[in-house]
Amino acid sequence: MAQNYQYCVAECWGKGFITHDDSSSFQISGFPGNVWQVPANNRKANIWINGIAGVRKTHPEAQAIVDGIIQAAQAEWDAIPADDPRKIQGNPSYRPRPEVIVLPQ
Amino acid sequence: MSTYYGIFGGRVNYVSSDPSNPITGQVWYNYTSAALKVRAVSTVGTVASGGNVNSARAHLSGAGTQTAAFIAGGDQPGGSGTQSITELYNGTSWTSNPTGLGTGKRFVVGTGTQTAGMAATGYNGSSYTATVETFNGTSWSPSPNMNNARSVGGMAGPNTATLYYGGEPGTTSLSEKYNGTSWTSTPQLNTGRYYMGGMGGAGSNTAALAYGGSTPPSTQTELWNGTSWTNNPTGLNTGGQQISGGGTQTSLVALGGDGRGSNIEIWNGTTWTSNPNSLSTGRRAAATSGFGNSSDSMTATGYNPSPSVTSATEEYTGPGVAQTKTVTVT
Numbered sequence: 001m002a003q004n005y006q007y008c009v010a011e012c013w014g015k016g017f018i019t020h021d022d023s024s025s026f027q028i029s030g031f032p033g034n035v036w037q038v039p040a041n042n043r044k045a046n047i048w049i050n051g052i053a054g055v056r057k058t059h060p061e062a063q064a065i066v067d068g069i070i071q072a073a074q075a076e077w078d079a080i081p082a083d084d085p086r087k088i089q090g091n092p093s094y095r096p097r098p099e100v101i102v103l104p105q
Numbered sequence: 106m107s108t109y110y111g112i113f114g115g116r117v118n119y120v121s122s123d124p125s126n127p128i129t130g131q132v133w134y135n136y137t138s139a140a141l142k143v144r145a146v147s148t149v150g151t152v153a154s155g156g157n158v159n160s161a162r163a164h165l166s167g168a169g170t171q172t173a174a175f176i177a178g179g180d181q182p183g184g185s186g187t188q189s190i191t192e193l194y195n196g197t198s199w200t201s202n203p204t205g206l207g208t209g210k211r212f213v214v215g216t217g218t219q220t221a222g223m224a225a226t227g228y229n230g231s232s233y234t235a236t237v238e239t240f241n242g243t244s245w246s247p248s249p250n251m252n253n254a255r256s257v258g259g260m261a262g263p264n265t266a267t268l269y270y271g272g273e274p275g276t277t278s279l280s281e282k283y284n285g286t287s288w289t290s291t292p293q294l295n296t297g298r299y300y301m302g303g304m305g306g307a308g309s310n311t312a313a314l315a316y317g318g319s320t321p322p323s324t325q326t327e328l329w330n331g332t333s334w335t336n337n338p339t340g341l342n343t344g345g346q347q348i349s350g351g352g353t354q355t356s357l358v359a360l361g362g363d364g365r366g367s368n369i370e371i372w373n374g375t376t377w378t379s380n381p382n383s384l385s386t387g388r389r390a391a392a393t394s395g396f397g398n399s400s401d402s403m404t405a406t407g408y409n410p411s412p413s414v415t416s417a418t419e420e421y422t423g424p425g426v427a428q429t430k431t432v433t434v435t
Contacts, residue, residue, distance in 0.1 A: 012154060012157065012417050013157070014154060014155065014156040014157040014198065014417075014418070015154060015155055015156050015197050015198065016154065017154035018152070018153055018154040018385055018419075019153050019154075020147070020151040020152070020153045020422055020428045021428065021429065021430045021431050022153070023151045023152045023153060023382055023385065024147055024149070024151040024382065024428070024430065025430075025431075025433075027382070027383070028385045029367070029383075029385060030385045030386040030409075030417075032409070032413060036385075043433055044431070044433055069413070073413055076183075084185075085185075086184050086185065090320055092212055092256065092257055092273050092299060092300070092319075093184065093185070095184060095408070098413075
């Protein structure tokens with residue numbers, strides 16, 4: 001099946017990690033676990049991955065990284081007592097349970 | 106076949122580094138990075154990474170510009186507790202300020218500039234407060250209290266002519282105006298909300314905008330003319346709360362937010378338009394009330410995903426601003 005996206009892992013170091021030139025040329029989307037998604041078969045995206053020293057990941061590998069982070073966040077959320085403001089809807093401290101993220105192919 | 110030389114009467118300059126002040130339309134080849142570059146005007150808003158904050162957190166105050174901003178207060182890691190940590194941004198990196206807020210607070214809201222900032226209201230760990238502190242670029246000082254204790258309202262204007270509107274507990278519609286000496290209650294919002302998007306120092310206490318907010322995540326937009334709030338006929342295209350951004354009542358950018366992910370929308374004084382490009386990292390509860398204006402705003406730290414916090418800053422540059430672009434030749 002044709003891949004619309006490619007994935008890599010890289011830690012955002014701050015200024016210069018993504019430039020205006022990058023974001024105006026192709027869409028860059030960040031996910032938990034320092035996973036970055038860019039279009040497949042895109043020359044500028046390939047240059048960007050090389051420039052940030054991104055470690056390329058297959059779709060299943062990237063999905064597994066994101067799943068691990070989300071599952072840990074869900075476990076942390078589940079451990080919060082039910083009467084904690086963070087679990088009471090309508091309270092400003094309320095935070096929804098982290099949702100599963102499905103990375104597109 | 107047309108050539109660059111034939112059209113412009115000159116050859117492309119070969120340089121080791123990008124020119125410091127290129128003019129729009131200027132083309133050069135950077136042989137260090139092996140890239141052909143051009144100074145061009147973007148037709149849509151774009152984002153770029155800014156410096157990472159030193160202390161990632163959420164529910165904090167922040168204001169200033171892309172090149173001179175502050176953030177202060179917020180949650181402790183895990184989403185509870187309070188902190189007073191203040192950091193300063195110089196356009197490249199965040200530096201921890203030696204002194205923090207006088208009182209650690211979360212759900213605190215900021216406005217003004219890096220050298221004339223304000224952090225108002227918030228939760229101090231035991232109660233909501235009406236306390237206000239002002240920042241001179243170095244340290245925080247107590248300022249006259251607001252009339253009503255609360256948190257996570259919207260805020261607009263410099264720290265001597267400020268408007269604070271909405272917030273919680275509850276979904277209050279209370280508004281107050283500061284004249285540099287004291288706070289005065291003003292006519293209320295039409296719809297009480299908290300976690301609204303803010304304006305930051307570019308706003309005004311005579312021309313403010315209240316957009317989005319809770320509960321539930323709203324699209325509603327109201328305009329303040331110095332006397333009363335008016336509902337705008339149309340709202341955000343995507344409703345949300347805890348939105349970052351900044352600007353004026355006639356030109357403002359909304360960045361991300363709960364329910365909005367990485368969405369960017371532009372306000373022109375009448376309607377909201379979705380920007381084709383989005384943030385690279387969707388987030389909520391980032392520093393608020395806002396930074397810069399519709400042509401150069403930013404968002405810093407915040408939840409992504411809850412309960413994780415990101416240290417990333419993203420800088421937004423609006424359409425019509427000249428930027429250096431790399432030309433891809435195949």
